[in-house]
Amino acid sequence: QTGLSYVAISRVKTLEGLMLDAPFDRNHLIYGSPSDGMKMKMRDQELRKRQVLTRNPYVSHNTKNGHGNGSVR
Known part of the structure; x- marks a missing residue:
């Protein structure tokens, strides 16, 4: 009932x-x-908090100037 x-x-x-x-x-x-x-979810959230994204995964990084073209893959 609690849930x-x-x-x-x-x-x-x-x-x-x-x-x-x-x-x-x-x-x-x-x-x-x-x-x-819930314990598994809480552990997963703690692990994700420690992760650092070094670049935007939604921007193409394969251009000459290294900035991407801003398009979504």
């Missing part, structure tokens, strides 16, 4: 878009500890 409650609440964009049919226990949004899948 379903979180998904439902996380999709609301404004308070005007929120309607609860019954009283809602906030404890249904909080896990005691992250699930294995």
Whole structure:
């Protein structure tokens, strides 16, 4: 139930878009500890934070002046 409650609440964009049919226990949004899948996601995010892009992967880097032509591949 915890996951379903979180998904439902996380999709609301404004308070005007929120309607609860019954009283809602906030404890249904909080896990005691992250699930294995969430732990994997958190590790992946930490690894990605440490990575540095040295060049824009969407710009062609195969021109004479080295600046690319700005086109998307």
